[in-house]
Structures are given as structure tokens and as C-alpha cells.
Amino acid sequence: MKRFIIGRIRSIGYAFKGFFFLIQTEHAIISQLIIAGIFTAMGFYFGITREEWIWQILAIGMVLSAESLNTAIEKVCDFIHPDYHPKIGIIKDVASGAVTFAALTSLIVGGLIYFPYWLG
Incomplete structure (x- = not known):
């Protein structure tokens, strides 16, 4: 059991190592994080609903995940x-x-999400 827990902790460490590598070196990830930040700011500005936040966060995560896998490939x-x-x-x-x-x-x-807010 102890080995299992240590293995999981190491796995989390490797995941964060990859995460920081991506956000420090990959221009596509950096660009997409900037775009995600803009949309996050827009979400606060327009006061989007909880459900809209869920969809936005999933969309951002999907793009970042796909880009990360693309980088690995x-x-x-x-x-x-x-x-x-x-x-x-x-x-x-x-x-x-x-x-x-x-x-x-x-x-x-x-x-x-945003067209209804932009239209009025």
C-alpha cells in the first residue's frame, strides 16, 4: 500500500512537471492560456451563469488538453x-x-455563451 501511495505521488509530480514545461515553453499553450484568460475576464464582466462557466471551463480544458497531446505527439x-x-x-x-x-x-x-450578452 505504501508503494502504491508513493507511486501516485510521483505520478502527480510528473504531471505537474509536464504542466509547467508546457506553460513555460510551448507558444501555442501560452497563446491559448491568454485567450482563456480573456474569456475568463469576459465571464466575470458579463456575469455568466454557473452552467455557462461549466461549459466555458470544459471548452478551455478541451483545447488545452488537445494542444498538450498534440505537443507530445x-x-x-x-x-x-x-x-x-x-x-x-x-x-x-x-x-x-x-x-x-x-x-x-x-x-x-x-x-x-456570449452572443446573447453582446446582443443586449
Whole structure:
């Protein structure tokens, strides 16, 4: 049992190490965190409802998670094959496409939340 608990604590440490690596080095994550901050400020400004906060937080988390996984895939691809290769390019494009799905979905969620406030 003690080994199990120590293992879980280490896992949390590794997760935070990855978290801080991403927010310190990855420009896409940094940009998305800035956008998330803007939408968070807008949420306070417009006084969005609890349910709207839930959807907004889920949308932000979805985009950041997708971008994080995209970064991991790109790092693995670069490690395995540092030179350009068409198949590696497709893998990276598909991973980036997943981020695009998440970002477009979050834009729709943001629109559904904020258009009524903007319109009056």
C-alpha cells in the first residue's frame, strides 16, 4: 500500500512537471492560456451563469488538453524521425487537426455563451 501511495505521488509530480514545461515553453499553450484568460475576464464582466462557466471551463480544458497531446505527439515524431518524412508530416497534421476540432468546438461554445450578452 505504501508503494502504491508513493507511486501516485510521483505520478502527480510528473504531471505537474509536464504542466509547467508546457506553460513555460510551448507558444501555442501560452497563446491559448491568454485567450482563456480573456474569456475568463469576459465571464466575470458579463456575469455568466454557473452552467455557462461549466461549459466555458470544459471548452478551455478541451483545447488545452488537445494542444498538450498534440505537443507530445510532435515531440515523439521529432525524436523518432528528426528529418522531414511525409508520413511523419501526416501524423503531425492529424494531431494538429484534432486541436482544430477542439478549438472550433470551443468557439461555438463561446459564441453560444456570449452572443446573447453582446446582443443586449
